[in-house]
Amino acid sequence: MQAHSAAGDSVLPRGRKARAVLAVLALSAPRPVARDFLWRLLWSSRQPEQGRASLRQSLHELHACLLPLGPDILRIGRGSVSLNPDRAQTDLRFLSQVAPDDAAADACAPVELGRLLADLAGLDPAFERWREAESERLRRTARAAAEAALSLQTGYTARLAAAERLLAIQQDHEPAWRAMIDAHIALGDRAAALAAYERCTTVLADLAGRTPAAETCDLLARLRAPSRTGAGRNGSGQSRRGVRLGVAPLRALDGHDAALSLGLADEITASLARFRWIATIAGRTSGDEPDALEPAGRDVDFLLDGTLQRGGGRVRVLVRLLDQRAEGEVVWAHRFDRCAADLLNVQDEIAAEIAAQVDPELLLREGARAAGDSAADPSAYQLVLKAVPAIYRLDEGGFRRAGDALQAAVARDPGYAAAHAWWACWHVFLAGQGWADAADAARAAELAERAVALDPADARALTIAGHVRGFLQRHPDEAAALHDRALALNPNLPMAWVFSGLGEAYAGRHEEALRRIRSYQRLSRFDPHGFFYETALMVPHLFRGEHEEVEAIARKVAPLKPGFASTLRIQLAALGHLGRAEAAAEVRGRLLRLEPRFSIAETIARTPLARAQDRALYAEGLRRAGLPE
Structure with a gap:
């Protein structure tokens, strides 16, 4: 409240x-x-x-x-x-x-x-x-209004947004699911339509204990019918909200691991499907080519393939991500070596790591493609893709332009949960850099809540909302509930582990904070956004008195992102406690160039730290480092 x-x-x-x-x-x-x-x-x-x-x-x-x-x-x-x-x-x-x-x-x-x-x-x-x-009274009132609003919409884009609003109120509202699926089909985005049908089936089974009605199944039959034109197969640029990723069964090099190959491919497909913006297309055997995708599976933007071999009690998996719109160019590749003693656990671990590492690679690749697209009228999806890489670059001019792009995306597609979530995330970084005011913090909360309302099953939106609650609004218990739900929905999302770990640190639970943040390293040690995740590790280390560890992480992170104010603040406090005046003076100068008005009083006034002893330790470190009161 x-x-x-x-x-x-x-x-x-x-x-x-x-x-x-x-x-x-x-x-x-x-x-x-x-x-x-x-x-x-x-x-x-x-x-x-x-x-x-x-x-x-x-x-x-x-x-x-x-x-x-x-x-x-x-x-x-x-x-x-x-x-x-x-x-x-x-x-x-x-x-x-x-x-x-x-x-x-x-x-x-x-x-x-x-x-x-x-x-x-x-x-x-x-x-x-x-x-x-x-x-319940408010939900009934809202549902009636949303149902009436959906019935008034005639355009498919408007019907899609209205259906999403209705589903945010009642997840098992089957007519709204049908409206959403029908709109996606009409707009040419068959992958989104199929994903919506699968979500509908899952929600109805989980919440209502039933299967889709005949009218909903008829829409599935329309989906399975051959596409009449090639133009609509991947969805139009104006309607699509994600990528289509095919997952091919891994090629068993010794020819005797077909079951393991198919099982691992299925685990990878399921792990990637937890990311709302990735529509996964599972590969299946076809004819005499046991590792080939069926023809329908070739209609993808990216393809994940690879090889599998066993020997000496070990399993080796080599996986590649191919850009099908760039003649199969290899975008990312990784080798996984595991002990073969527990093959089910091997499948779980490798699938989780692949999903965690492929998601940011796709974001960067699609972001670069969107940045090079000179379309005069970009879609909301294209605007989001252009903005996300610029959020993490943190040069102020590009960062401000990213905010403008996200604002335009929300205006263009008010029902697009990811646009609201990423714009809320942009506001979090705005505050972290010291560029925000009270109105920006309030706007972040509105955007985060709207994103969750639009798609309550989007793990990224949930953990961003949790970080807004914990970092900007200082409600650690509410933040923890949102983070836990995000991790239940997608345990392969590094951002959720890091944001939830920061929430634990703000609440003073530093051991649990370290455990959660380190989970990102297990999933995606060389994550493109690792500078932020490593900086998060510095927070619990600081309040556990492990100042040498803080300084070691800072020396590793600072060259990657020298303008990231959060790294400099925590490093400065650690240097103060270590008594390293010369190094502290250099870091203090860099920090004050970024935030000329930065002071101990301002820091403590806006810190999300809940425990008085943590606030005192932070302030004392900054004081010893020479920061003005």
């Missing part, structure tokens, strides 16, 4: 019961709420006189918080309390409106209804019952 003035300042009470009173008033507005209802809701186990006294205390606290906004915003009467509807608005105020166009529909979309007032859970059994009932 958050409450802000028009200027963006927080006006949220400190007490959870006072927050709950504000929540009930906001969700009931403009209707007044009886005082007897409030005390019975929040102090249900107390005697009436005690309950009324506790309510008076919470109302006094709430009044003090809201008074700077004006004396008439909170109306307290003898028998009831209300918020002035002309002075207070909630983010759910448009919930019941049917949006006539995409822009309005984006504004009307609900924000994470399933987590309504999650930070107030457990206050009182009566409040819990009210919270559950209110969540």
